[in-house]
Amino acid sequence: MKDIILGRRSIRKYTNEKISNETLENMLNDALRAPSSRNLQPVRLFVIESQTAREKLRPILMGNQLQLDTASHIILVTADIRKYDDAHIIFDRSVEQGMMPVEIRNRNLESFKNLEINPTDTNYLNSLHLDGGLFSMNFMLVARTYGYDTCPIGGFNKKLVHEALGIDSRYAPVLLISVGKADESGYESIRLSAKEVTKFID
Incomplete structure (x- = not known):
């Protein structure tokens, strides 16, 4: 696992090897084991593979054209604003699988009924982005265990992505991730040490 983490690079150029749908689904299932607030799992994924879909995405990308042209897939990670539904x-x-007592199930669902959700509230959106980020890091590491590499792409117009790809506005865009077989080694980069960024509180 340490080799997977320390060997990760952001890869921008990929070979023409295609990831099979079965393998991609397995990768996504593994990555979806990421934690989420109250285990509500708001992450929703949109996979861009065909040339038609790539051309829909192209105008709203801020650079990153090489990933778009060479990656096996581009994954749009979103979070469902209406996750409580x-x-x-x-x-x-x-409950069916014996992981939760029915009383806890009922209590949780009852508590959700009284929540007043403001889909424009910054704190609420931040929690959705956190859940999306946890999935995204999981996916990038999972991809390496399958022999593939990735690049997180934040440079796209989030205000136009719904119209461009024809997806419902209930899905808040978090990140694009390119994935495929690396055709470059990527760049090494420094990281600040734990000593530099950590303080123990007395």
């Missing part, structure tokens, strides 16, 4: 799916399944 589907909470019953997760909790019902948890």
Whole structure:
């Protein structure tokens, strides 16, 4: 695992090797084990593979054209602003599989009914982005265990992505991730040490 973490690089150029749908689904399933607030799992994914889909994305990218042209897939990571609407799916399944008492399921779902969700609230959106970020880092590490590499792409117009790709505005865009077989070694980069960025509180 240490080699996976320390060997990760942001890869911008990929070979023409395509990741199979089965392998990609396995990678996504592994990455979806990432934690999320109250286990509501708001991450929703949109996969760009075809040339038609790539051309829809191209105008709203701020650079990053090499990844778009060479990656096996580009994944748009989003988070569902209306995540509480589907909470019953997760909790019902948890009860069915003996992972949660029905009383806890009922209590949780009842508490969600009283929540007043403001989809423009910064704190709420930040929590969604955190969940999306946890998934994204998981996916980038998982990809390496399958022999593939990635590059996180924040440089795209988040205000135009819904219209460009034809997706519902309930899905808040978090990040694009390119993934494929590396055709370059990537760049090494320095990291500040734990001693430099850490302080123990007395």
